[in-house]
Amino acid sequence: MAGILQDKVALITGGASGIGRATAVAMAREGARVAVSDLSKDGLEATVAMINAQGGQSIAIAGDVTAEADVANMVARTISAFGRIDCAFNNAGVAPRSVGPAGQRTHELSQSSVATMLSVNLMGVFLCLKHEIGHMLARGGGGAIVNTSSIAGLIGLATSAHYVAAKHGVIGLTKSAAIEYAQDGIRVNCINPGYIQTPMTKETMEARFDEIMAKVPMRRLGIPQEIAEAVVWMCSEKASFMTGASHVVDGGYSAA
Numbered sequence: 001m002a003g004i005l006q007d008k009v010a011l012i013t014g015g016a017s018g019i020g021r022a023t024a025v026a027m028a029r030e031g032a033r034v035a036v037s038d039l040s041k042d043g044l045e046a047t048v049a050m051i052n053a054q055g056g057q058s059i060a061i062a063g064d065v066t067a068e069a070d071v072a073n074m075v076a077r078t079i080s081a082f083g084r085i086d087c088a089f090n091n092a093g094v095a096p097r098s099v100g101p102a103g104q105r106t107h108e109l110s111q112s113s114v115a116t117m118l119s120v121n122l123m124g125v126f127l128c129l130k131h132e133i134g135h136m137l138a139r140g141g142g143g144a145i146v147n148t149s150s151i152a153g154l155i156g157l158a159t160s161a162h163y164v165a166a167k168h169g170v171i172g173l174t175k176s177a178a179i180e181y182a183q184d185g186i187r188v189n190c191i192n193p194g195y196i197q198t199p200m201t202k203e204t205m206e207a208r209f210d211e212i213m214a215k216v217p218m219r220r221l222g223i224p225q226e227i228a229e230a231v232v233w234m235c236s237e238k239a240s241f242m243t244g245a246s247h248v249v250d251g252g253y254s255a256a
């Protein structure tokens with residue numbers, strides 16, 4: 001039976017690890033040819049090997065989402081390998097612990113940690129949208145894009161003001177682009193994961209697992225595949241009337 005992304009071409013950023021890797025594998029399982037991009041070359045090769053081992057078609061494109069030339073190259077290489085881009089998952093991101101010391105309130109954050117956070121988690125999504133949509137329009141419209149926001153795009157979180165600001169910004173970009181390109185057949189949505197078991201959350205969970213789980217009605221971390229399945233669906237024709245939406249997958253965290 002054909003998958004729900006049969007014959008589609010997808011570009012995924014942050015595909016060397018966690019949610020991006022699980023989504024690349026799930027999209028390939030559903031019939032897409034997948035271009036996987038990330039800063040981490042080793043991680044990328046591992047993702048591509050997983051896809052090829054299950055009979056899928058995939059290429060690795062090393063690149064930094066904060067560099068416009070790299071983003072333009074990701075789009076150009078995907079088109080040169082597979083002919084077009086139908087779906088994109090703009091997912092590369094960094095956590096507060098990656099850009100500065102843990103546990104800082106707003107007045108303690110350095111300008112450089114805030115700049116790095118906004119550059120990867122917000123500007124990176126903008127640059128991807130810009131180049132992906134440019135391609136989709138040039139070939140006559142049509143396409144589906146999912147950006148990764150977070151529950152941190154919906155609420156405030158202490159000691160994560162820069163992350164929260166960036167993820168709120170992703171929702172703003174998503175809504176605006178959805179309105180602008182609805183008449184061009186390009187759907188733009190975002191996914192808001194709760195706490196998911198990936199390398200990004202490892203240190204936080206080692207330090208604060210019980211405290212955080214007390215706030216999650218399901219009392220567990222999600223796994224990357226639980227986000228991937230939602231993203232695959234949002235990219236497919238099954239979500240044909242969905243645009244400008246933020247889809248929460250969080251074990252009930254934001255409902256509590």
Ligand SMILES: NC(=O)c1ccc[n+]([C@@H]2O[C@H](COP(=O)([O-])OP(=O)(O)OC[C@H]3O[C@@H](n4cnc5c(N)ncnc54)[C@H](O)[C@@H]3O)[C@@H](O)[C@H]2O)c1
Pocket residue numbers: 013014015016017018019020037038039040043063064065066091092093094095120124148149150151192193194195196197198199200201
């Ligand atoms: N894990 C969670 O609990 C959680 C919750 C909500 C949202 N998110 C978001 O999900 C996305 C994926 O996170 P994850 O949990 O899979 O983390 P992860 O650390 O496993 O994966 C993130 C990937 O992004 C890549 N990356 C970082 N900076 C980059 C850059 N400048 N250019 C290209 N690639 C870059 C990393 O190399 C890494 O492979 C992120 O946007 C994150 O903010 C994660």
